[in-house]
Amino acid sequence: MAEAHPQRNLILILARDLASRLATPVFVVDHEGTLVYFNEAAEPVLGRTYAETGELRAGGWATEWSPTDDEGRPIPLEDLPLGVAFREGRASHRSFRIVGGDRVARAIEATAFPLLIREDEIVGAIAVFWERPPEGTTGR
Amino acid sequence: MKVRVWGCRGSLASPGPETVRFGGQTSCVSVQLSDGSLLILDAGSGIRPLGMALGGDHPERIDVFITHLHTDHIEGLRFFDPIWDPSVELNVWGPPSPIRGLRSRIAPYFAPPFFPVHLRSIPSHPEFRDTPTRTWRIGSAAVTAQLVKHPGPTVGYRVEENGHALAYLPDHEPALGSDLSTVGTEWISGFALAEGSTVLLHDAQYTKAEYDERVGWGHSSTEDAVTFGRRAGAERLVLFHHDPLHTDTQLEGVLARAKELSASGPDEVELAREGMTFEL
Ligand SMILES: [Zn+2]
Ligand SMILES: [Zn+2]
Numbered sequence: 001m002a003e004a005h006p007q008r009n010l011i012l013i014l015a016r017d018l019a020s021r022l023a024t025p026v027f028v029v030d031h032e033g034t035l036v037y038f039n040e041a042a043e044p045v046l047g048r049t050y051a052e053t054g055e056l057r058a059g060g061w062a063t064e065w066s067p068t069d070d071e072g073r074p075i076p077l078e079d080l081p082l083g084v085a086f087r088e089g090r091a092s093h094r095s096f097r098i099v100g101g102d103r104v105a106r107a108i109e110a111t112a113f114p115l116l117i118r119e120d121e122i123v124g125a126i127a128v129f130w131e132r133p134p135e136g137t138t139g140r
Numbered sequence: 141m142k143v144r145v146w147g148c149r150g151s152l153a154s155p156g157p158e159t160v161r162f163g164g165q166t167s168c169v170s171v172q173l174s175d176g177s178l179l180i181l182d183a184g185s186g187i188r189p190l191g192m193a194l195g196g197d198h199p200e201r202i203d204v205f206i207t208h209l210h211t212d213h214i215e216g217l218r219f220f221d222p223i224w225d226p227s228v229e230l231n232v233w234g235p236p237s238p239i240r241g242l243r244s245r246i247a248p249y250f251a252p253p254f255f256p257v258h259l260r261s262i263p264s265h266p267e268f269r270d271t272p273t274r275t276w277r278i279g280s281a282a283v284t285a286q287l288v289k290h291p292g293p294t295v296g297y298r299v300e301e302n303g304h305a306l307a308y309l310p311d312h313e314p315a316l317g318s319d320l321s322t323v324g325t326e327w328i329s330g331f332a333l334a335e336g337s338t339v340l341l342h343d344a345q346y347t348k349a350e351y352d353e354r355v356g357w358g359h360s361s362t363e364d365a366v367t368f369g370r371r372a373g374a375e376r377l378v379l380f381h382h383d384p385l386h387t388d389t390q391l392e393g394v395l396a397r398a399k400e401l402s403a404s405g406p407d408e409v410e411l412a413r414e415g416m417t418f419e420l
Contacts, residue, residue: 007332010287016327017317117238 009123011115012036019126027110027127033058033086036124045108045131047100058083065098070107072097081112085125089114095132107132141281141301141420142172143339147186148412150311150345150359150381151212158387163414165189166212167310167381169341171299177279180204181297181308183217183232186414191221198222203278205271205285206234207310208294209245218255226263235285235293236270243268271295289313289329290358298333304420307337307374310381315364316356325371334372338420341412342368344379347394362394366401366409376408378416 008016012030016037019026025042029035035056043049046065056064062077069075075096077083084092091113099105110129114122147153147165155164166184173179178199180187183206191198202222207213222228234242243259246268250259259266271285280302285295288309296309314320314329325331334340344365346354351361359381360368369377379398382391395411402409 006326007286008326010289010329013327013329014289014317021317 008036009117011117012124015115015124015126025129027082027129028124029058029061029082029086029126030124031122033082033125035061042129045100045106045129046098047102047104047106052101058086065100068097070095070097081110082125082127085112085114085127086122089116089122141174141299141304141306143306143418143420144170144172144190145186145341145412145414145416146170146190147182147184147216147414148310148341148380148382148416149184149212150343150383151210152384153185153212153215154384158389161388161413162382162391162411164384165414166215167207168216169308171281171306173279173281173301175280177281178202179278179281179283179299181299182207182213182310183215183220184212185216185219187216188219191219194222198225198228200227201229201231203231203233205283205297205308206232206242206246207296207308208235208290208292210292210311213311214246214249218250218257223262223264223266226265228264230264230266231269232266233269233271233285235287235295237293241268242270284333286330286333288333289316294358296330296333298337301420304338305336306418306420307334307340307342307372309333309340309342311358312343312368313356313358313360313364314368315360320364320367320371328368328371330368331372334368334374337372337374339376339378339418340369340372340374341378341380343381344394344398345381345383347397350383362398363401366398369409370402376410376418377402378410378412380412382411 019039026039028037038050067075081092081094093111095109108129110127112127115124146168149166153166165186167182168184168186169181171179247259275282275284282300284298288296290311299306342365343360344362345359346361348361398409
């Protein structure tokens, strides 16, 4: 059964299938924190397609989009919602800024939650995110 | 290993003159290993004739592997003769839910009002074991269980011995949410279980037209079963879990369609039927 890519856990397969059908931007990482998928809805926010980035290790995706707080201070991986969800096994939410692959800076909000198949076994995590509406508007 | 199909009907036992050729018993497959160990895949109604065929002659230890707790996969366990024999060491393996172990989930089937005898009063005192996440050994075989796409916690099994592998995925809808013909193989539910298998027993409950009306019910069309078998590189695909409404004549039509589809592999495609045997 040895192969380049080991079989993905079913929960991760289902997460990716679900994400691929949502109109909300979704980012999926596996049990090691490696980015394994983001959906089409995420592409305009991230300024890149998943086909362009492919899989990225945690250290890679955490800097790929240069996340900073509203004052411009870099946010380390462990303080990003996905980092918290992954490390602490709980849901996490935060507003921050990123620079897309198209070099456009965007203010976003993200909510992440862990994919736990047992209390102590994590097979990945999911972040849902969206662009914050410009100041002075309410968005939808 | 010697494999025998004792039941290959899906959902509901369907005896009668229109199902005699393929059989009406629900899922059950016996696997006799070269060291004499007896493994049983699922405990649908087909396990009752298996128990009768064993007579008093069964091995001291029997391992039953349940894919999931839908009734067509466990309804026969209560009528499997060896469970009434106190000298049998009976291990029942199956998927845990994320919250509860197998024993507590299966116990209601062995209790009033569904059954007159309580689980704790069953003479063989079966041991219920959650399937491990890694491959483990039973007798001379390596057994792998992995969660697969089907409503509720459901596993498929792979039994390997002497370089041959039997893959058993009786209830499986790998095409749900995925384009089976293009998606990367590591993203196909059940792929690792079936990869390069000598014999693949796979769900093919529906025709394409039926499947289109029943997406998400947890089963596969003939088309998807053949595509799955081809992607997995199975040598021999055996279509399993026949719909209770499908008569022998309709199933012959399913087989003809499967053969048409499998022109480019798997090498062999056939329909499971009661009494069918394989030597791997
Ligand atoms: Zn079934
Ligand atoms: Zn089922």
